[in-house]
Amino acid sequence: MASTASTRVPLSRERVFQSAVDLVDAEGLGALTMRRLAEALGVEAMSLYHHVSSKEGVLDGIVEVIVGEMLDAVSDLDPSRADDDWPGAMRERVLAAREVLLRHPWAPEVIESRRAMIPAVVHYYEGVLAILRRGGFSYDLAHHALHALGSRVLGFTQELFEPDTPEGDEANEETFRQLAEQLPNLVGMLSSVNHDGEDTTLGWCDDQTEFEFGLDVLLDGLERARSRRSG
Amino acid sequence: MASTASTRVPLSRERVFQSAVDLVDAEGLGALTMRRLAEALGVEAMSLYHHVSSKEGVLDGIVEVIVGEMLDAVSDLDPSRADDDWPGAMRERVLAAREVLLRHPWAPEVIESRRAMIPAVVHYYEGVLAILRRGGFSYDLAHHALHALGSRVLGFTQELFEPDTPEGDEANEETFRQLAEQLPNLVGMLSSVNHDGEDTTLGWCDDQTEFEFGLDVLLDGLERARSRRSG
DNA sequence: ACCTGAACACCGTTCAAGT
DNA sequence: ACCTGAACACCGTTCAAGT
Numbered sequence: 210m211a212s213t214a215s216t217r218v219p220l221s222r223e224r225v226f227q228s229a230v231d232l233v234d235a236e237g238l239g240a241l242t243m244r245r246l247a248e249a250l251g252v253e254a255m256s257l258y259h260h261v262s263s264k265e266g267v268l269d270g271i272v273e274v275i276v277g278e279m280l281d282a283v284s285d286l287d288p289s290r291a292d293d294d295w296p297g298a299m300r301e302r303v304l305a306a307r308e309v310l311l312r313h314p315w316a317p318e319v320i321e322s323r324r325a326m327i328p329a330v331v332h333y334y335e336g337v338l339a340i341l342r343r344g345g346f347s348y349d350l351a352h353h354a355l356h357a358l359g360s361r362v363l364g365f366t367q368e369l370f371e372p373d374t375p376e377g378d379e380a381n382e383e384t385f386r387q388l389a390e391q392l393p394n395l396v397g398m399l400s401s402v403n404h405d406g407e408d409t410t411l412g413w414c415d416d417q418t419e420f421e422f423g424l425d426v427l428l429d430g431l432e433r434a435r436s437r438r439s440g
Numbered sequence: 441m442a443s444t445a446s447t448r449v450p451l452s453r454e455r456v457f458q459s460a461v462d463l464v465d466a467e468g469l470g471a472l473t474m475r476r477l478a479e480a481l482g483v484e485a486m487s488l489y490h491h492v493s494s495k496e497g498v499l500d501g502i503v504e505v506i507v508g509e510m511l512d513a514v515s516d517l518d519p520s521r522a523d524d525d526w527p528g529a530m531r532e533r534v535l536a537a538r539e540v541l542l543r544h545p546w547a548p549e550v551i552e553s554r555r556a557m558i559p560a561v562v563h564y565y566e567g568v569l570a571i572l573r574r575g576g577f578s579y580d581l582a583h584h585a586l587h588a589l590g591s592r593v594l595g596f597t598q599e600l601f602e603p604d605t606p607e608g609d610e611a612n613e614e615t616f617r618q619l620a621e622q623l624p625n626l627v628g629m630l631s632s633v634n635h636d637g638e639d640t641t642l643g644w645c646d647d648q649t650e651f652e653f654g655l656d657v658l659l660d661g662l663e664r665a666r667s668r669r670s671g
Numbered sequence: 672a673c674c675t676g677a678a679c680a681c682c683g684t685t686c687a688a689g690t
Numbered sequence: 691a692c693c694t695g696a697a698c699a700c701c702g703t704t705c706a707a708g709t
Contacts, residue, residue: 258685335624338626369555398582423588430665
């Protein structure tokens with residue numbers, strides 16, 4: 210019954226979102242416009258609006274895809290581990306999520322810009338909370354823990370500064386050189402911290418070593434707060 | 441010598457940035473366009489480009505103004521307090537910065553989007569580092585501490601979700617209702633955490649109580665990491 | 672040196688029309 | 691039901707020209 214002339218697959222929300230992820234993987238966030246996305250799908254820009262309400266909806270959908278990959282990645286971890294080692298269970302979950310981000314290094318920027326209740330994100334947080342509850346946290350302390358961990362539960366650390374792009378302008382380095390003599394502590398810190406290792410990295414500071422170390426400091430501090438409160 | 445016909449003050453970077461802050465204070469971030477900003481200054485849009493290189497430069501300038509206010513606010517604190525009570529000194533500094541944000545509640549969003557080395561931000565971090573160093577942190581551990589504290593050193597907590605705007609659509613609440621039975625822990629947490637108090641607030645979760653509590657958990661965890669390492 | 676007006680090259684999005 | 695083409699209402703920014 211199907212015409213053999215055109216085997217075009219009909220558009221769907223899922224195809225739109227996956228295509229958006231592929232486009233950004235290949236060409237960066239700047240390439241994501243409604244026109245470019247439509248082109249990649251072999252369709253006119255306005256056809257997209259039958260499946261998404263706006264470009265904001267596309268960005269939400271991108272997060273749904275990425276965090277969906279995280280949910281897949283954590284689905285075969287053992288939830289009962291949290292009963293007697295919640296920091297270990299959390300660490301395992303978060304590092305699995307981080308591996309997804311290493312395949313989509315632009316994703317933290319998009320995730321940070323979204324505050325809508327995206328189903329995959331909500332489910333991911335539910336799993337984080339489950340670990341904290343099994344580990345003995347009250348709802349109230351678990352809430353504080355979520356905020357203290359921040360983006361780290363999704364596998365990335367916020368950057369403070371971004372280095373200048375290799376080919377771009379040198380505004381940052383120039384600013385820093387001019388101010389350097391008023392900044393003894395920053396100069397000292399930057400010279401003692403390795404910022405050009407070959408380590409797997411999501412950003413200037415966010416390499417695997419820094420991420421794991423900072424995560425462990427937080428998990429330890431939170432476990433201490435928990436045990437102090439539950440007596 | 442000066443003509444009395446027009447007492448127009450010449451444009452300057454400082455006037456452009458301050459005017460941008462005033463515009464956003466009055467009408468929100470969405471109102472900030474080069475054309476609107478020029479209008480507020482009684483000038484054509486293109487005149488702005490003699491003083492700033494781009495709209496990105498205006499946003500950097502806004503952060504310079506806001507964090508400049510923070511530097512003023514912390515300038516009369518006693519640096520030597522960190523010598524025997526670094527968590528107290530940090531707490532004092534951070535809460536002073538937060539008071540600036542309470543006057544500009546849109547500012548966290550702008551600050552989060554900037555990664556350039558803005559002079560005021562660099563100086564602010566220098567002061568944060570000075571406290572950690574006086575408190576006995578190695579450069580390496582101070583670096584981890586900065587990332588662990590994240591946006592908190594500038595006085596705000598990242599939100600996880602934003603509630604629906606009062607007049608806006610109800611997409612978030614709708615999503616949540618549909619998923620609620622699969623989310624026992626989130627439902628439990630949200631019902632036990634106060635999200636509609638009259639407290640001074642920067643966001644849904646970021647009220648003064650949550651901010652101070654979460655800050656203290658982190659400061660305590662960091663002090664523990666420090667004392668464990670220095671023996 | 673500083674500011675302007677018109678224009679350019681994009682955006683996201685609306686709308687009426689096609690099939 | 692789904693897709694289209696043209697148009698709208700904006701953007702940020704360039705450029706040649708004014709004073």
